[in-house]
Amino acid sequence: MAIRLDFQTEKKQGSLLITEESESNKTDVIRGFFSLFGFEKEPMQTTVYSPEIVVHSQGKAEEIQKQVSEAINQRLQQLESRPSKDEVEIKKPELINSKRTLNPTIGEMIGGAPQQEAPPEEPExxxxxxxxxxxxxxxxxxxxxxxxxxxxxxxxxxxxxxxxxxxxxxxxxxxxxxxxxxxxxxxxxxxxxxxxxxxx
Incomplete structure (x- = not known):
């Protein structure tokens, strides 16, 4: 699973993409990334972006990394629990007056169905x-x-x-x-x- 960090200050900005799975490597890489901006082990304000996930946090790099992992796991569970396109049942609304019944229509009850008269014969x-x-x-x-x-x-x-x-x-x-x-x-x-x- 990949982690992406985008960071920006008034003077500097940077992006970090981590694709390795080792927890110790992730922590070291994140610390090194923030040290470039002048943050060693002090609390900091940052925004972490991952696919469709935004986490705002204040704290050390380890806490941020832990929160990102939890957010990613929650998002993966949501995506896995969603029904697939094949499982989704699409319901179409019924057309107006599409139901057939044995009951007479209002027109039939009032005066009977209109009868079509044969066109008058033309004179010779x-x-x-x-x-x-x-x-x-x-x-x-x-x-x-x-x-x-x-x-x-x-x-x-x-x-x-x-x-x-x-x-x-x-x-x-x-x-x-x-x-x-x-x-x-x-x-x-x-x-x-x-x-x-x-x-x-």
């Missing part, structure tokens, strides 16, 4: 763009109202030969035109007709 005209009103086909139209106070945008369904359409919000008349280059063809948004100009 959403896909075809043709809505039959009283047996007459009406075709999808997209309009943009040009009234500066309105500027409404919406879809409507009109007859094939209809030339104008009214804005639903302000009643402004708009001219109807084909949405695609060919007659009765749909554009990329599924519109047959577009109304985006003011009617005279």
């Amino acid at each position: 005209w959403y896909q075809t763009g043709i809505k039959n009103k009283e047996g007459v086909p009406h075709y999808k139209l997209r309009y943009w109202c040009k009234n500066p106070q309105c500027r409404d945008r919406s879809n409507d369904y009109i007859k094939e030969d209809q030339k104008t359409v009214k804005c639903r919000k302000c009643g402004q008349k708009l001219l109807v035109r084909q949405a695609a280059d060919e007659h009765m063809k749909r554009d990329e948004w599924g519109n047959f007709f577009i109304a985006d100009k003011l009617a005279p």
